[in-house]
Amino acid sequence: MSDNQRWIPLESNPEFLTSVGVSSKWRINDVYGLDSELLATLPSPALAVLLLFPLNDKFESYFQKEEEAKKSESVSPSVYFMKQTVGNACGTIALIHAVANNLGRIDVSTGHLKNFLDATKDLSPDERAVKLEADVGLSSAHEESAQGGQTEAPSRDEKVNLHFIALVEKDGGLYELEPNMTPTLPSLNIHQWSIAFDAPNTPLCFSFLSFEMLSDAAKVCRELMAVDPEEVHFTLVALTAAE
Numbered sequence: 001m002s003d004n005q006r007w008i009p010l011e012s013n014p015e016f017l018t019s020v021g022v023s024s025k026w027r028i029n030d031v032y033g034l035d036s037e038l039l040a041t042l043p044s045p046a047l048a049v050l051l052l053f054p055l056n057d058k059f060e061s062y063f064q065k066e067e068e069a070k071k072s073e074s075v076s077p078s079v080y081f082m083k084q085t086v087g088n089a090c091g092t093i094a095l096i097h098a099v100a101n102n103l104g105r106i107d108v109s110t111g112h113l114k115n116f117l118d119a120t121k122d123l124s125p126d127e128r129a130v131k132l133e134a135d136v137g138l139s140s141a142h143e144e145s146a147q148g149g150q151t152e153a154p155s156r157d158e159k160v161n162l163h164f165i166a167l168v169e170k171d172g173g174l175y176e177l178e179p180n181m182t183p184t185l186p187s188l189n190i191h192q193w194s195i196a197f198d199a200p201n202t203p204l205c206f207s208f209l210s211f212e213m214l215s216d217a218a219k220v221c222r223e224l225m226a227v228d229p230e231e232v233h234f235t236l237v238a239l240t241a242a243e
Contacts, residue, residue, distance in 0.1 A: 016141065030236070053163060056228065058228045091142075097179075102168065165177060169213040
């Protein structure tokens with residue numbers, strides 16, 4: 001993580017995507033539950049699920065056990081993945097992951113996000129992280145969105161013990177995109193039902209279980225949330241059609 005660069009923590013402000021050029025045909029919706037009836041209330045199609053969860057010793061232990069138990073399989077070369085080197089940028093990176101892996105379906109007009117994706121499409125995950133550090137347009141959009149949320153934004157130097165990940169469908173697999181920033185957890189890349197520690201920049205993938213993105217993403221989220229049943233600081237949102 002960059003020693004000198006930290007952004008203001010971003011809550012799930014639905015206006016962020018349109019501010020960086022994503023078509024208004026798509027929006028961020030709250031996910032109120034993981035059972036099939038509540039998932040069915042979301043507009044269709046749903047392209048990605050974003051989970052905000054707390055970082056604590058129980059999750060660290062869980063990820064360590066998962067890494068020991070399961071190994072990676074091949075990953076589609078078309079998966080867009082980037083590391084995180086800017087503090088408090090995990091929310092924006094999760095949104096970038098959600099959009100970048102669905103460009104065949106989402107229109108992104110000329111602007112900060114399209115410029116960034118065009119400039120980084122052929123770069124490595126580490127090189128993309130460096131580009132984000134220097135991207136004034138996206139950092140400004142992030143800050144404006146953070147300041148415009150429903151609650152008062154914390155200081156950029158405040159320790160926030162919450163982290164965003166994105167779950168996306170790509171080429172027949174469900175990918176969990178974890179930008180690998182948090183120093184209290186081992187090195188994480190991408191997993192579905194597994195974690196790789198100290199892994200290379202190549203993402204990790206497992207095949208779909210049901211071939212239905214929301215259903216499979218819900219299973220991943222349930223497993224993570226069950227790690228600490230007494231914890232209540234979870235937030236789920238989905239990138240879906242606007243209607």
